[in-house]
Amino acid sequence: MGGCMSDSQDTTDRNVEREIEKDKKQDTRAHKLLLLGAGGSGKSTFFKQLKAIHGEGHNDREKEGFKRQIHGQVVESIQLLIRQCKTVTKDPLPGIKDEDDEPFGNDDLDDARLSNSLKVEMTETEIAQFKIAKEFDQSCQYLLEIHGSRSALTEQLVTHVKSLWNECPAIQAMFEHRNKIGIPDSSAFFFNDIERIGRSDYTPDHKDIVLARYRTTGMTEKEFHIKDAVFKVLDVGGQRNERKKWIHFFDGVTAVLFVVSLTCYDEVPFEDVTDLAADVTLMNSMLESIKVFEDTLDFECFQKTGFILFFNKADLMQEKIKRVPITNAFPNYKGPQEFKPSVDYISKYFLSLNRVPEREMLLRFFFEYVLFVNYW
Amino acid sequence: EKEKENNNNNNKDDNIIDNGNVVDFIKDGIMYSEIEASVLSPGHYFGETSLLNEKDKDKDETDKNNQSSLPRFVCKCDCVIFEMEKKNIDLFFEQVPQARQWFDIMLSRYNCDLNTILQIPKALRYFTMFLESEFSAENIHFYLAIREYKKSFTFLHQNTKIDMANIICNAFIADSADQQINISGRLKRNILRQVQDKNITENMFDDCLHCVITLIERDSFPRFKQSIMFQQFLSSVENFTVTTKHDWERKLGDENKVDIIRRTSTFDKLIQNNKILERALS
Numbered sequence: 001m002g003g004c005m006s007d008s009q010d011t012t013d014r015n016v017e018r019e020i021e022k023d024k025k026q027d028t029r030a031h032k033l034l035l036l037g038a039g040g041s042g043k044s045t046f047f048k049q050l051k052a053i054h055g056e057g058h059n060d061r062e063k064e065g066f067k068r069q070i071h072g073q074v075v076e077s078i079q080l081l082i083r084q085c086k087t088v089t090k091d092p093l094p095g096i097k098d099e100d101d102e103p104f105g106n107d108d109l110d111d112a113r114l115s116n117s118l119k120v121e122m123t124e125t126e127i128a129q130f131k132i133a134k135e136f137d138q139s140c141q142y143l144l145e146i147h148g149s150r151s152a153l154t155e156q157l158v159t160h161v162k163s164l165w166n167e168c169p170a171i172q173a174m175f176e177h178r179n180k181i182g183i184p185d186s187s188a189f190f191f192n193d194i195e196r197i198g199r200s201d202y203t204p205d206h207k208d209i210v211l212a213r214y215r216t217t218g219m220t221e222k223e224f225h226i227k228d229a230v231f232k233v234l235d236v237g238g239q240r241n242e243r244k245k246w247i248h249f250f251d252g253v254t255a256v257l258f259v260v261s262l263t264c265y266d267e268v269p270f271e272d273v274t275d276l277a278a279d280v281t282l283m284n285s286m287l288e289s290i291k292v293f294e295d296t297l298d299f300e301c302f303q304k305t306g307f308i309l310f311f312n313k314a315d316l317m318q319e320k321i322k323r324v325p326i327t328n329a330f331p332n333y334k335g336p337q338e339f340k341p342s343v344d345y346i347s348k349y350f351l352s353l354n355r356v357p358e359r360e361m362l363l364r365f366f367f368e369y370v371l372f373v374n375y376w
Numbered sequence: 377e378k379e380k381e382n383n384n385n386n387n388k389d390d391n392i393i394d395n396g397n398v399v400d401f402i403k404d405g406i407m408y409s410e411i412e413a414s415v416l417s418p419g420h421y422f423g424e425t426s427l428l429n430e431k432d433k434d435k436d437e438t439d440k441n442n443q444s445s446l447p448r449f450v451c452k453c454d455c456v457i458f459e460m461e462k463k464n465i466d467l468f469f470e471q472v473p474q475a476r477q478w479f480d481i482m483l484s485r486y487n488c489d490l491n492t493i494l495q496i497p498k499a500l501r502y503f504t505m506f507l508e509s510e511f512s513a514e515n516i517h518f519y520l521a522i523r524e525y526k527k528s529f530t531f532l533h534q535n536t537k538i539d540m541a542n543i544i545c546n547a548f549i550a551d552s553a554d555q556q557i558n559i560s561g562r563l564k565r566n567i568l569r570q571v572q573d574k575n576i577t578e579n580m581f582d583d584c585l586h587c588v589i590t591l592i593e594r595d596s597f598p599r600f601k602q603s604i605m606f607q608q609f610l611s612s613v614e615n616f617t618v619t620t621k622h623d624w625e626r627k628l629g630d631e632n633k634v635d636i637i638r639r640t641s642t643f644d645k646l647i648q649n650n651k652i653l654e655r656a657l658s
Contacts, residue, residue, distance in 0.1 A: 065598030068593075214594045
């Protein structure tokens with residue numbers, strides 16, 4: 001133990017002031033890049049990529065944090081899948097109270113956003129596919145009893161997740177509806193790799209880190225030195241409540257990096273997530289993204305600011321386009337249900353929203369975990 | 377100057393490694409390891425790590441075989457040293473749970489968990505400062521509001537409960553809220569409906585709180601532990617002494633004139649010390 005110096009608020013304040021002074025000096029020479037986009041578009045994913053490629057990478061402590069994030073994502077996703085199955089089929093599990101889910105079909109009298117016109121009715125047979133067989137009761141109960149934030153993957157937990165994920169058709173069927181209940185695509189990757197992730201000596205690799213998905217709150221910033229230039233990149237949260245804070249970061253921005261998820265045209269925004277009955281043609285993150293982009297372009301302080309539009313998750317889009325047409329979000333689209341024309345249409349649509357012709361607009365596409373870095 | 381040697385591990389009772397000491401040097405003392413590491417004065421203690429480390433049997437074995445690498449403590453003058461057994465300190469922690477968190481932070485440092493930080497007012501201040509710098513302090517404000525709400529719930533009149541729930545909704549949950557928190561549409565709708573129906577319960581905000589705590593834990597908290605503010609907090613913790621020379625002299629009376637007295641510290645003495653700990657914690 002050291003000497004008897006008492007804690008002094010003054011010292012703290014002075015240190016903080018010094019930090020702020022230092023920041024100000026750096027501000028003048030760094031290019032400020034602002035990552036914007038609706039929730040779940042991939043801003044933080046992009047930020048992590050930058051850090052891995054142009055920064056110092058992730059240190060052991062950060063990796064420990066990502067490990068927890070991944071473990072948490074696995075537990076939460078499987079819990080959500082089970083709960084949704086149970087709710088839809090009105091199948092109570094003994095000993096478990098329904099935490100946040102009201103019974104399916106309970107009409108929301110007060111909420112105009114969710115009037116009956118927004119709901120999709122399901123037939124008996126459709127509902128029946130979500131019925132979890134009796135043999136999984138023990139696994140369900142075990143998994144639901146885990147408290148989310150303390151979720152180290154024990155051997156037992158891994159076994160239960162594995163059996164539900166690989167052998168229970170209801171869970172698979174529910175996962176197909178992940179777009180409506182707010183389960184990230186990457187959870188499938190982690191479920192499939194559950195044994196590797198559950199090992200006691202597991203350390204997340206680059207791909208795991210990039211695929212780990214969690215909401216961001218507030219703002220974080222990081223400096224990157226690329227060739228001779230210094231970039232200060234700001235990453236922010238994208239949900240509606242987080243967007244109220246954006247205005248604080250708009251000062252002195254060199255360029256806005258606006259991220260759009262290509263696959264979000266059938267995904268319900270986290271802020272609107274309710275249940276399977278959601279109608280994704282009326283409420284999806286693409287519509288949200290378009291609105292956010294329009295609002296951002298309109299800001300007075302951005303009239304002369306360059307925009308780089310990033311279209312994210314092109315790899316997932318190639319799969320999704322086979323199943324879901326983009327007419328969900330773009331009813332006027334008349335082209336074929338194929339990757340290239342659909343993506344072209346989306347990117348042109350976004351570009352057309354810019355009403356300041358002299359503003360610089362750049363387009364980039366990238367995949368969820370392979371980042372092309374030669375755009376500077 | 378008379379030198380007395382006190383090897384931390386040789387003068388122990390049975391449960392050697394689990395056992396630590398609360399040390400008190402009546403006059404200024406100097407602590408040596410092979411290289412003089414630091415000087416301990418009244419109120420300092422050593423060996424506390426082994427008191428708190430939960431049974432790490434393998435490690436204990438290595439330690440036993442590796443005694444030479446352990447620090448040696450040498451008294452430079454007449455000293456009074458108290459010894460504390462693990463079972464006693466565990467008892468103490470049962471009675472004073474905040475003290476446990478306080479020690480947790482000092483020992484786990486970068487591995488401490490969010491709950492520990494939330495329970496210690498001083499740590500919470502640093503954490504709040506950090507969240508303010510990241511524009512996400514609404515999460516901690518919500519946590520504090522719910523903590524207050526739950527603490528006072530049973531004592532409140534029904535109308536006051538409704539008012540309180542309304543205030544929380546208007547401040548944190550509704551779309552118009554200045555400090556709206558990042559929760560799912562489902563949770564938001566449920567709460568707003570419950571408040572509208574005047575269906576107020578003590579645990580109605582628990583799911584929202586869980587959602588917010590998880591968000592902090594996954595997103596902001598790991599960054600906090602990497603931040604300069606966390607470092608500042610740690611150094612302010614480390615520089616704190618648990619008691620003062622004056623306190624001990626008053627308590628010990630004439631006994632402070634004697635040579636080295638080693639006693640198994642009683643539980644009571646640490647409880648007296650608790651007053652000082654409490655001051656440190658607030």
